[in-house]
Amino acid sequence: MSGGLQHVSDDVTRCVHCGKPAAGPCARCHKPVCGDCCTLTEGGETIFAVCLECDRTGGRSLTPGWRWIFRGFLILLAMLAAFALLSLTLLRS
Ligand SMILES: [Zn+2]
Numbered sequence: 001m002s003g004g005l006q007h008v009s010d011d012v013t014r015c016v017h018c019g020k021p022a023a024g025p026c027a028r029c030h031k032p033v034c035g036d037c038c039t040l041t042e043g044g045e046t047i048f049a050v051c052l053e054c055d056r057t058g059g060r061s062l063t064p065g066w067r068w069i070f071r072g073f074l075i076l077l078a079m080l081a082a083f084a085l086l087s088l089t090l091l092r093s
């Protein structure tokens, strides 16, 4: 019964950055972060909280992969067009 205040209970979720009690999980990496170590991000209609690390590395979008998927799609289209042009040239000759 004594000394209970000195010992910090372990069932409190801690912020992975500073060790303070976490306010909630990061929307992207799902690590617990406190209010000081996260930024609010608008992802469409809902406001998400992402940790500072994810905010720094991935920008403010929740779907950073879409840019790469779109780029890959463009490259695929260009390759298809080149292939079509090549086969047309071969057929005509
Ligand atoms: Zn923190």
Ligand SMILES: [Zn+2]
Residues within 6 Å of the ligand: 026, 027, 028, 029, 030, 031, 050, 051, 052, 053, 054, 055
């Ligand atoms: Zn994160």
